[in-house]
Amino acid sequence: MSIELKNVSKKYNDKFAVKDLNLKIEDGKITVLIGLSGCGKTTTLKLLNRLVERSEGEIFFDGVSIDDIDKIQLRRGIGYVIQEIGLFPHYNVFDNIVVVPKLLGWNKRKIKEKVKELLELVNLDYDSVVNKYPLELSGGQRQRVGVARALAADPKILLMDEPFGAIDPINREILQDVLLDIQNK
Ligand SMILES: Nc1ncnc2c1ncn2[C@@H]1O[C@H](COP(=O)(O)OP(=O)(O)OP(=O)(O)O)[C@@H](O)[C@H]1O
Numbered sequence: 001m002s003i004e005l006k007n008v009s010k011k012y013n014d015k016f017a018v019k020d021l022n023l024k025i026e027d028g029k030i031t032v033l034i035g036l037s038g039c040g041k042t043t044t045l046k047l048l049n050r051l052v053e054r055s056e057g058e059i060f061f062d063g064v065s066i067d068d069i070d071k072i073q074l075r076r077g078i079g080y081v082i083q084e085i086g087l088f089p090h091y092n093v094f095d096n097i098v099v100v101p102k103l104l105g106w107n108k109r110k111i112k113e114k115v116k117e118l119l120e121l122v123n124l125d126y127d128s129v130v131n132k133y134p135l136e137l138s139g140g141q142r143q144r145v146g147v148a149r150a151l152a153a154d155p156k157i158l159l160m161d162e163p164f165g166a167i168d169p170i171n172r173e174i175l176q177d178v179l180l181d182i183q184n185k
Helices: 041-048 071-076 093-097 099-103 108-121 139-151 169-184
Strands: 003-012 015-025 056-061 078-082 157-161
Touching: 003 041, 015 041, 041 157, 071 078, 078 139, 093 099, 093 108, 093 139, 099 108, 108 139, 108 169, 139 157, 139 169
Parallel strands: 078 157
Antiparallel strands: 003 015, 003 056
């Protein structure tokens, strides 16, 4: 799915967090936003899943204006992975991953197959982790579960906000390779 931002701005209390951003992201591409702390990277991602509403400009998904897409449908079609937080602490791994598929009314067999497929994709052993709670996992394992959850409903778009920032360099590199693998698949 392609994404286009045209002259997009976001102001908080009259101060620009994002100013006049023009960006075209083609279908199937990995695009990376790089910039100094506070330059508006997180805000830009949140503008795309409408956790934040823009002040000016236009955003299109496959040429369709974001205003013409139902907010809930939009969010369900976009995976979102953030640093550290994000998993529900009182849900085990299985229940964390299946939140959206359950909302979408998938049947139990399809859901279980999906969880198996996703955990395999992020190199986690189903039987060892599926009943564990986030606190019982290592940081790297938690981030993998976060990626698996973001991919659970087969989203066309995956937004990642420094998802591996808090992970040691060795695991970070492994996870980056996992992601490229996922992208290829
Ligand atoms: N909810 C908010 N209310 C007011 N100002 C905000 C809010 N969220 C972000 N800002 C401001 O908007 C600007 C951009 O913030 P943003 O989080 O998008 O930056 P970033 O590039 O992701 O930074 P970092 O790399 O440090 O995560 C900053 O000046 C920040 O203080």
